[in-house]
Amino acid sequence: MGEGLLSAALQTRLGPLVLANPIVTASGTFGYGLEFTDFVDLSKLGALCTKGLSLEPHVGNPPPRICETPAGMLNAIGLQNVGVKNFLEEKLPRLRDFGATVIANVWGDTEEDYVAVVAALEGVEDIAAIELNISCPNVEKGGMLFGNSPALTASLVSRVRATTRRALVVKLSPNAPDLVESARAARDAGADVLSLVNTFVGMAIDPVTARPRLSFGTGGLSGPAIKPLALRMVFQVARALPGVPLMGIGGISDLSDVIEFLAAGASAVQIGTANFRDPGISGRLVDELAAYCRDRDTVVSDLVGRAQRLKAPTGGAAGAEG
Amino acid sequence: MLEIAGRLRPYLRRAYSVADVDPDSGEVEFLVRTIGPGTAALEDLAEGSVASLLGPLGNGFSLAGLGPGARVAVVAGGIGAAPFPLLFRAFRSKRIRGDLYLGGRNAAELDFRARFDGVGAGETILSTDDGSLGEKGFVTEAFARGAAAASPPYARVYSCGPMPMFAALARVVERAKIPAEFSTEAAMGCGFGACLGCVIPATEKPFLVSCLEGPILPPEKIAWEKVC
Numbered sequence: 068m069g070e071g072l073l074s075a076a077l078q079t080r081l082g083p084l085v086l087a088n089p090i091v092t093a094s095g096t097f098g099y100g101l102e103f104t105d106f107v108d109l110s111k112l113g114a115l116c117t118k119g120l121s122l123e124p125h126v127g128n129p130p131p132r133i134c135e136t137p138a139g140m141l142n143a144i145g146l147q148n149v150g151v152k153n154f155l156e157e158k159l160p161r162l163r164d165f166g167a168t169v170i171a172n173v174w175g176d177t178e179e180d181y182v183a184v185v186a187a188l189e190g191v192e193d194i195a196a197i198e199l200n201i202s203c204p205n206v207e208k209g210g211m212l213f214g215n216s217p218a219l220t221a222s223l224v225s226r227v228r229a230t231t232r233r234a235l236v237v238k239l240s241p242n243a244p245d246l247v248e249s250a251r252a253a254r255d256a257g258a259d260v261l262s263l264v265n266t267f268v269g270m271a272i273d274p275v276t277a278r279p280r281l282s283f284g285t286g287g288l289s290g291p292a293i294k295p296l297a298l299r300m301v302f303q304v305a306r307a308l309p310g311v312p313l314m315g316i317g318g319i320s321d322l323s324d325v326i327e328f329l330a331a332g333a334s335a336v337q338i339g340t341a342n343f344r345d346p347g348i349s350g351r352l353v354d355e356l357a358a359y360c361r362d363r364d365t366v367v368s369d370l371v372g373r374a375q376r377l378k379a380p381t382g383g384a385a386g387a388e389g
Numbered sequence: 390m391l392e393i394a395g396r397l398r399p400y401l402r403r404a405y406s407v408a409d410v411d412p413d414s415g416e417v418e419f420l421v422r423t424i425g426p427g428t429a430a431l432e433d434l435a436e437g438s439v440a441s442l443l444g445p446l447g448n449g450f451s452l453a454g455l456g457p458g459a460r461v462a463v464v465a466g467g468i469g470a471a472p473f474p475l476l477f478r479a480f481r482s483k484r485i486r487g488d489l490y491l492g493g494r495n496a497a498e499l500d501f502r503a504r505f506d507g508v509g510a511g512e513t514i515l516s517t518d519d520g521s522l523g524e525k526g527f528v529t530e531a532f533a534r535g536a537a538a539a540s541p542p543y544a545r546v547y548s549c550g551p552m553p554m555f556a557a558l559a560r561v562v563e564r565a566k567i568p569a570e571f572s573t574e575a576a577m578g579c580g581f582g583a584c585l586g587c588v589i590p591a592t593e594k595p596f597l598v599s600c601l602e603g604p605i606l607p608p609e610k611i612a613w614e615k616v617c
Contacts, residue, residue: 095584096583097583098582102581105581129615130575130590131575132585133576133578133586133587135398135399135401140401140578144584144586147585147596291397342583343579343584344392346579346581
């Protein structure tokens with residue numbers, strides 16, 4: 068198969084956002100992309116999501132910030148980042164040189180903060196989409212507070228929608244009381260794409276001192292430990308809101324995981340914690356997915372939603388709508 | 390950063406300092422104490438097993454400005470001794486005299502001390518908290534006594550160990566005005582500055598990223614009151 072046919076096989080469409088392939092790296096696990104250039108050809112990825120950008124540089128939480136747990140990790144980094152101005156001046160030009168497709172992840176304490184960051188990015192070339200982080204569990208204000216209330220989600224997303232003409236991705240929290248309601252609120256307010264899920268709020272305690280292992284107390288659980296939960300949530304939202312483009316996230320570590328999330332209904336996937344363990348994994352997954360499609364004479368768009376089309380038992384997920 | 394492929398626990402790589410290298414055989418040596426699932430998994434590996442290595446990462450100890458005849462000290466707490474066989478090899482090649490202060494809670498914690506036989510240390514001063522080996526007391530106290538008596542005085546101190554030991558040593562070297570390099574320890578997720586998990590409270594800015602800006606850091610850049 069020639070290069071052209073190959074790229075056509077991997078291409079994926081998420082509403083207005085067309086990616087060369089469905090392998091995307093998740094915000095917070097891929098720095099600004101530039102940390103990974105020894106390991107991955109950034110131009111090869113479907114896209115990379117930047118570290119969450121705020122209006123001003125943000126310091127983050129005191130250590131300890133991370134701790135390993137079975138099949139994954141807890142983090143409470145607290146959204147440390149260089150701020151949108153520095154990103155535009157120092158990081159984006161270099162990402163351009165590497166030929167990366169950039170999704171700018173954005174967060175704030177208030178609606179006004181989110182809008183200001185998105186406005187600062189508007190009109191800048193070579194940003195493929197905005198991803199709104201309304202689901203970070205590791206900050207006192209903002210973040211997950213927006214994502215856990217469909218009313219706040221709707222208000223925030225509609226204000227951002229009015230601020231940008233770019234493809235708008237909204238990253239949902241698995242900690243929301245009703246994920247489908249949150250997803251519906253984001254879609255109805257103008258989200259083009261939903262990415263799900265962010266980390267699950269968890270905790271680890273030192274058995275000797277009885278103190279939490281993270282300074283923030285709780286942290287976000289990620290890694291293979293959450294994969295079945297995340298997969299179920301993607302399946303559930305895809306079933307409840309057919310036609311809404313989804314990016315699946317949660318413990319994706321190998322090609323089989325990618326295929327499963329596509330089958331559940333995701334049109335793209337984000338690789339997260341696996342980047343820490345194996346910094347070259349995202350690029351390799353692009354190659355492996357290309358070989359998979361070639362060997363089976365199939366295309367990514369046919370892999371999306373396969374599990375939804377089967378008349379198989381779906382348990383509680385089938386009843387998500389009502 | 391070392392990884393044992395295919396495991397879900399430990400899931401993340403672990404950061405180790407290189408204890409020694411043999412350029413002729415191509416061997417790289419790590420000195421590891423088993424304390425949790427990551428180190429236990431390494432210990433369980435059979436001879437000839439394959440582990441994935443990402444590195445070298447971060448900075449290293451510096452010998453800049455030290456000439457032949459210079460006198461320096463190495464202060465190590467427990468398995469914090471791990472990076473020093475290689476450093477002593479570097480001392481020897483530059484004809485720097487290095488004294489080794491090696492401390493632990495008890496004699497059993499220093500059972501690897503034979504690894505330092507023949508590395509070319511000037512003096513070796515052992516200490517244990519319980520007095521079961523060498524001088525009784527903290528290694529930082531043994532070092533403070535040694536530094537006060539050293540002639541010529543120590544031109545630099547290299548140290549690795551737990552944070553409370555560093556905090557005590559930072560006070561000693563500040564009083565004695567001896568430049569120091571501490572090999573800091575923090576839980577690392579990636580080892581190359583992506584996760585920002587391994588930050589250390591700092592004096593000139595909120596945090597230093599240990600894996601990128603360290604792990605070797607001068608004590609005056611660390612905000613000790615926020616560390617311990």
